[in-house]
Amino acid sequence: MSGALRRPLFAAKTAVVGAALAAVALWRAGLAAVEGVRELCTRAPLVREAVVLPADARIDRTLADMETRLGFGRGELRELHRVLAAQVDYSDTIFVVSDLKHPRRSAITSLSCLLFPLRLVPLGALPADGPSADTVIDEHTWILELEPVPPAEIAAWFDPVARGSAFALSRGKKMGR
């Protein structure tokens, strides 16, 4: 192809590609701007709540949302969180024995994150996928059956008198698979 022909062809191609790119970019950016403005307008109440609500209230709100989202009973996770935060030694490890399936069992991991260094380890069933052979079950280890969670009884589980009887099934032993 001669240079005389190539130049206008290149100019035409540049114009077409440039116009196509500009059109798509403008269209997408317009959508983004509209979406952004709508987001700013509709979420203003959420921003206000985030600023006004104290941290504990926001944690409660999140747990309440998880209860609804993951199919727990009303108040179950909040009560468990409250009791564990108040009554359990933070060097404890709690193996939560339940038939919780994903994603419900992720609620246990989330509670564990909020209560760290107390560790809640969600388990399908003991001993099949229970504590590993290296885990020492001692006075800091609880094995907690959690299905269904009866909020009224949770506090009693962790009553110092009850500790070591009802839920510490294998305390003081080295657990094998």
Added chain:
Amino acid sequence: MMTTAQQLLLLVAIPLFLGAGLLRAIGIGYRTDRLAWLGWCWVAGSLGTGAIVFAWMLLEPDFADVHGVQLLLAALGAMLLFAGRARIPLIPPAPDGPAAPRAERILFAAVVGFVVLLCAERSLVASLAPVHENDEAFFWALKAKALFLRGGFGPAYGELIRDPNFAYNLDYPPLNPFLQTWVFAQAGEVTHFANRLPFQFFLLALVLILAGGLRRVVRPAFAAVLLLLLASMEGMRTFALRAEGDLMVAVGALTTLDAWWRWRRTGVPSWLGLAALGATLMVWSKHEGFFLCCAVLGAGAAGAIGQPGRIRSVLRPRRRALWLLPPLTALASIWILNAGYDAANNFLANRRTAHSLPTLVFTQFPRHIGEVVRFFVARILLLPAHSNLALPGFFFLLLAFPRRLWRSDLRGPAIALILALVGYVLIFVGLPLNIPKILRLSAGRVVFHIVPAALLWLAYATALLFPPASGKAPKPG
């Protein structure tokens, strides 16, 4: 659990001040680039803070001494600022990009403000929920809490993280946990909200650095359009909500590319220093950051095939090679920590399969490659939520003008972006996990690492292919 306004202010102000000092020491000041400077300050300041926290953690600290460390960081920042002013010439202010009417410049300023406001709003809404799920809680925050509650890298920390019931991915790079530990130390307790703050500032840094980079090369209106494209992406929402490492990798990649181009076009060596900071941020944030650095080196090597003089010219004078020290030191720190705590990299020696990633890629390739490529094309590249125009535009221009782009200084970054994308596809092929599930969960997040850099590439490519009426592509400063 409350973090006071004063603590929040210090959380932001100290790294920014330290970052300003570090930048001034390599010749970059506020006037160098008024838009991007604040973002670069956050990058440099976070790295500086992370380094000091690392040293502090090695000393098994008493966190009551946090005020001493705050003073040390501030003094370091002041010293670097004054030493820099006295000895290092400032890079001259970058000229504005292509000339534009006042209304267009106002439009660009308004869009930058709008996107910053959007990021701030998303960050505030994120603080309705504590750090309690996803990788931010299970990988990153847990490690920071262990460091804080066990008093640094002592035997108690080792005992805790070796507990088989403790954590996942202990080999991940440590900058994210260091920054969260810094927040805990200042609050005097584990926080569940304020520890997201450093990462939410990386979101603002990303916007400012990209805005500064775009404005140097394209007209304000087109820069505004590209910025809006970034703002609407899924990654910009996700990373306002979560304190994860991916955003830092994206900021590091963008900083490195932007600084490299500025160096190429001005020859001012200080830009190599900024590129080194960007590379350090990538390496110290996630393993993918190291992988991206390898992609950059691979692109450099590919560009130098048949022209070995090119590599020599980059490293001449030889003291330029010193800029490799920060990323290499970060890499060494990761290896030393992992060796010390017996935390093997999952990808190099997978505990589930006892095979390395390359072996798994090779053995799983025939089974998974089709599925992974299909997912990347249909659900990442062509889905506006994940790449908007950035990656389709990148490939479109490369296919439309291969020779023109190949002969320019856009070739190296283009090779790096392609290598990164191909590498991510191969990594997903080799994962010993449920591939459809892991693709759905993390492919978009991982590709976001290169999306802001691809937007900057798009700006440079359009400036080259569609120059302003004067007929000359602008030379960024």
